[in-house]
Structure formats: C-alpha cells, structure tokens
Amino acid sequence: MNAEAVIRVLNRGLSIEYAGVIQFLQASSLVQGPYREVHAGFFRERSEASWKHGQKLGRWIVLLNGLPAVEPAPIKQSTELTEMLRQGLELEGEAHRTYLEALGLVADAAALRLFVEEMVQDERLDIDTFERLLGQKTVTVAAKEVKLKPA
Numbered sequence: 001m002n003a004e005a006v007i008r009v010l011n012r013g014l015s016i017e018y019a020g021v022i023q024f025l026q027a028s029s030l031v032q033g034p035y036r037e038v039h040a041g042f043f044r045e046r047s048e049a050s051w052k053h054g055q056k057l058g059r060w061i062v063l064l065n066g067l068p069a070v071e072p073a074p075i076k077q078s079t080e081l082t083e084m085l086r087q088g089l090e091l092e093g094e095a096h097r098t099y100l101e102a103l104g105l106v107a108d109a110a111a112l113r114l115f116v117e118e119m120v121q122d123e124r125l126d127i128d129t130f131e132r133l134l135g136q137k138t139v140t141v142a143a144k145e146v147k148l149k150p151a
C-alpha cells in the first residue's frame with residue numbers, strides 16, 4: 001500500500017467533511033419557510049455527520065503517520081432550500097468519489113479497507129437522501145392494492 005497516496009486522498013476527504021460541517025451548519029441557520037424547523041434539524045444532522053466523519057478520518061490519517069489537513073474544501077451557500085439541497089448533493093457526491101478513489105488504494109490493508117468501505121457506504125446513502133429530497137428518485141407502484149394469497 002502506498003501510504004502517502006492514501007493520506008493524500010483521505011486528507012482530500014477530510015477537507016470535504018470540514019466543508020460539510022460549515023456548509024450544512026450555515027444552511028441550518030439560514031433555511032426559511034413553513035418547514036424551517038424540519039429542514040434546520042436535517043441540515044444540523046448533516047453537519048454533525050460530517051463532523052463525525054472528520055474525526056474518523058483524522059484518526060486514520062495520524063495512524064498512517066500523516067498530518068490531518070486543516071483547510072476546508074470550497075463551501076457553497078444559498079438562502080434557497082432547493083439550491084441548498086443541490087449543493088448538499090454535490091458535496092456528498094464529491095465525498096463518495098473521493099472515498100471510492102481511496103478504496104482503490106487500500107485493497108491489501110483489511111482494517112483500513114473496512115473503514116473506507118463504511119465511508120463509501122455512508123456517502124452513497126447520503127446521496128440517496130438528497131436525491132429523494134430533490135424528488136430525483138422515481139419508484140413506481142405496480143398495483144394500488146396488494147392481495148395476500150390465502151395460506
């Protein structure tokens with residue numbers, strides 16, 4: 001395993017997580033409208049999730065003898081809910097791509113691979129969350145009623 005390359009990619013992920021902490025916290029403060037409380041709570045949770053990811057990344061980077069980055073990736077901002085969600089989706093997508101790239105570098109390190117796989121999974125589920133909020137998910141129901149067969 002090329003530890004330097006892994007540290008570089010994990011640090012890119014850490015910068016994205018820092019951006020998430022700040023971007024989602026600002027969104028939770030700014031969001032307006034009749035469902036403000038719901039969305040403020042949602043964005044606050046996203047901010048906390050990024051913070052938790054940042055903690056884990058920091059641990060692993062130091063374990064690999066690297067120095068955790070301190071600079072956040074570019075932070076996007078808006079006062080409009082749909083735009084905030086689109087920006088959130090972009091951020092989760094960027095994180096997902098970064099951890100997929102890391103996954104390609106850690107095949108022979110079991111514990112590190114498990115950590116990176118969990119990050120990939122978390123970000124993939126986060127992408128789904130934002131896609132649903134943006135109405136980008138289309139699941140159809142074949143029948144309006146489900147009749148159970150008698151036993």
Ligand SMILES: [Fe+2]
Nearest residue numbers: 017050053095
């Ligand atoms: Fe994350």
